Amino acid sequence: MRLAKQRKAMGYSQEKFAHVLGVDRTTVGRWERGETTPDPVHRPKMATLLQLDLSELDALLTSPQADFQESAASPPGDRDGSGDIDDMIRREFLRLVTAAGALAALPADEAEALAEAAQRGSPDDFHRMNQHLWQVYQLARSKSSVTTVVRDQLSTLNDALKMRAPRQVDALCTAAGDLFQLAGELSFDGNRYTDAAACYSAAASASGNARAFDLWACALVRHAYVDVYEKRFAEAAETLEVAWRVAARGDSSLSTRYWVASVQAEAYAGLQDLDACERALDEAQYVTDLSGRLHNGGWLRFDGSRLTEERGARYVQLGRLDLAESTLKSALASDALVHGPSFRRRGAVLADLAVIGAKRLDAEQVVAYGSEALRLARQTGSGYIARRLQALQAELGSLGRDRRVAEFDAEISVLCRM
Incomplete structure (x- = not known):
């Protein structure tokens, strides 16, 4: 397919191309096979990545005869990038x-x-x-x-x-x-x-x-988080309700049900339900009442140490910016993020504070916090921080006219292509 050829010419694997666009790799595969076409929201960024204007991109996506000829000429093991x-x-x-x-x-x-x-x-x-x-x-x-x-x-x-x-x-x-x-x-x-x-x-x-009820509940939580990340919050909430019921039959000395509650808070925030989000966060906070071995360090790692920063992130989702900022700054000043080893956690908090700046149209705040998060993403190679920075890009809007913000935006795009 011509789309696949242009993508490869620009130096992108299917995976990297999908990552920068914020879609699943399988979605790019369907575009390249001609099974579906990109939504209008994705086309401007696609054109930029492929170094095309929008009319050239449209021509690339609507040329079935050329695609057929190229497909017929390609070795069977190398079609659509599936042979790599x-x-x-x-x-x-x-x-x-x-x-x-x-x-x-x-x-x-x-x-x-x-x-x-x-x-x-x-x-x-x-x-x-x-x-x-x-x-x-x-x-x-x-x-x-x-x-x-x-x-x-x-x-x-x-x-x-x-x-x-x-x-x-x-x-x-x-x-x-x-x-x-x-x-x-x-x-x-x-x-x-x-x-x-x-x-x-x-x-x-x-x-x-x-x-194995705790193990089972954690698998359901992780499945729900895929929906949360893709903003399918109602579906995530349904799965998490099942996870809660399963966790209730597990080991009460473990933190499983409190992890369920913390992810439920994220789903409820996505649904803009402040009361349900607060109830879930309060339920998750009860993890601090547990003593002894709360988790196994493998498939269950929740210990409540991140609840302050998670609460701040939920307030960002809900648009409660003053509450979010004070909570996130408190998390940023905590010993865990000042002296602790988790650059990933610190990077996520910094990205959230930059998002608050974007929502307030405060270019100074965006660049101050966002640049530090970008530095950590480069230092650690963390895909998680990079994804948080991509989410920040979507919030920049008219701030992109500010030179500093435009340069910062470009640096995020370069990071995501690496």
Whole structure:
């Protein structure tokens, strides 16, 4: 397709092109195959990225004969960018998740003779390895660097599920529910939201089979967050209501249900329901009443330490700018963000403060806070901070006429192309 050819000529992979536009990679694939066309809201930025004017972009998108000729001339393995190594890894990754999910749902083989063979991939081994992989993922500067080892773990899990003994079913399903959530996190961090949702669905199914309620609830929360990120707030709220019911049947000493409440607050803020948002935030605050081991540091990491900055972010969503600013500045001055190791958290708070400046048409505030967030994004390579800065771009509007803001906006675009 001519669109794919122009994208490649500009140096973008499908993934990077989708990231800069704020859409899913699969959406770009459908555009390039001619199955759908970009919405008008995306076309100006597409034209800029492809170094075309709008009329040239329209011509590019409405030339089926040229597309057919190019498609017929292209090697089968190289159409639509699907032959590149990243896409091959992605498809194999999803194949392993799908296969393991199906195996976890099948009835166990009754032959005890298989038990000994299955021990080479015992549930305890998977549990320990999964814990290690979550730690590696959290510490990795480039999250995608963890993909290969997670894929290998999925392959090993597939082998164990094929040979499992009846007494191992629940433990292996729990290991699968854990690993599928990590696979989903890798997809989400790579802006492949459809893939992430598929992984979280498989995680919920496997966890439900094992009746591992806290693990199950966390898979549902992560699935809901895909909808939150895509601004499908009503759908997210429905999934989170189910997650709350599942979490209520879990371990009351864990923070699961309070994490559900904190994400519910984000969905309610998206729906502009201040009262429901406040109730959810207040419920999440009860996590501070727990003592002992609140989380496992893997698929459950919520400890309430971010609630101040999350409350500030919710007020931004709701347009309560004075409340948001005072809350976020309090979070920014806290020991956790001044002396703590989380650049990602600090970057998110700075981006939110810059958004407040944009809503107030205060160019000075936008540049002051936004430039610091941009510096952290460059320093850490954090896709999360980069996405927050992209959201800020959408708020700049008429401020883009200010030279400083225009330069800052351009720097964000360059960051997102890297």
